[in-house]
Amino acid sequence: NAGVTQTPKFQVxxxxxxxxxxxxxxxxxxxxxxxxQDPGMGLRLIHYSVGAGxxxxxxxxxxxxxxxxxxxxxxxxxLSAAPSQTSVYFCASSRGQGSNQPQHFGDGTRLSIL
Amino acid sequence: xxxxxxxxxQVNVAEGxxxxxxxTYSVSGNPYLFWYVQYPNRGxxxxxxxxxxxxxxxxxxxxxxxxxxxxxxxxxxxPSALVSDSALYFCAVRDRGSGTYKxxxxxxxxxxxxx
Numbered sequence: 001n002a003g004v005t006q007t008p009k010f011q012v013x014x015x016x017x018x019x020x021x022x023x024x025x026x027x028x029x030x031x032x033x034x035x036x037q038d039p040g041m042g043l044r045l046i047h048y049s050v051g052a053g054x055x056x057x058x059x060x061x062x063x064x065x066x067x068x069x070x071x072x073x074x075x076x077x078x079l080s081a082a083p084s085q086t087s088v089y090f091c092a093s094s095r096g097q098g099s100n101q102p103q104h105f106g107d108g109t110r111l112s113i114l
Numbered sequence: 115x116x117x118x119x120x121x122x123x124q125v126n127v128a129e130g131x132x133x134x135x136x137x138t139y140s141v142s143g144n145p146y147l148f149w150y151v152q153y154p155n156r157g158x159x160x161x162x163x164x165x166x167x168x169x170x171x172x173x174x175x176x177x178x179x180x181x182x183x184x185x186x187x188x189x190x191x192x193p194s195a196l197v198s199d200s201a202l203y204f205c206a207v208r209d210r211g212s213g214t215y216k217x218x219x220x221x222x223x224x225x226x227x228x229x
Contacts, residue, residue: 004157033217040123042204042221043158050215058216090157092217100146100165100208103217105157 002026006091006106013081013113021076021109023091030096032074033058033103034066036087043090049074050096081113116141116209120220127195128228135190135223137205146208147188149179151201152222158204164188175199195227 007022025032033048045058049068063085065077074093078085088110092103117140127133139145146165150158162173169181179190188205205220 031215035219040221042120043219045216045218048216092158094217100163102148102150102160102163103158105150105159107155107157 004091004093004104004106006089006109008109009107010110011112013078013111015081015083015113017081019078019081021078021089021091021111023074023076023106024072025074025091025093025104026072027093027104028071029093029104030071031099031103032068032091032093034064034074034076035090035092036060036085037090037108038087046076046089078111083113085111086113087111116207116218118205118207118218118220120203120205120223122223123221124224124226126226126228129197130194133190133192133195133199133225133227135203135205135225136187137189137220138185138187139205139207139218140186141207141209141218143210145210147179147181148206148208148217149173149177149188149190150204150206152204153201161190161203195225197227197229200225200227 004025030051034046035043044060047066049055088108090108091106094103095101119138148163149161152158164171164181172178
């Protein structure tokens, strides 16, 4: 089992560019989420999904889009990159809404916006 | 509003001494509670969880956590710290009361175990 796989591991963008951070899981988990981790601020939820075709906003959704066309994949799109989006991005997955199971995390994408 | 607080940015402890990393929460209903550990350049790894029942929960690598409903706390403990325990620790709750079942994380506590 690969678990949660995030690509790329590192990326440098220029302000205004767009890109997609990929996330895939092979555990048939219904619940997937994207977080950003910034020093002193812990993990902040960007978007989450409770199943294919269903997404919702988290705490800091502005500037990001998501879609969930399959159970396995949950890509995060930066529409027009800004320096404030420089961060480490983590994707996570877990069993469904009522589950007491923990989230499984990928190893992150380190993104720098110049 | 739902929240998780980790009041200490950093905890220093000597190797072999007991350690405690504090966590308090504020959510509606009865939450599921979790502790995770993060090593440099890695994602978060699950340590232990509290669902219901015994207030003392045992987890990976000799860690345990004590749930206290009246104080809404879920402190992480270990009887004897190792240098290899040095890492960033996150407390999290899964909010069952609001209907969203989102996970809410604290800001993290950096544990430094001194040889």
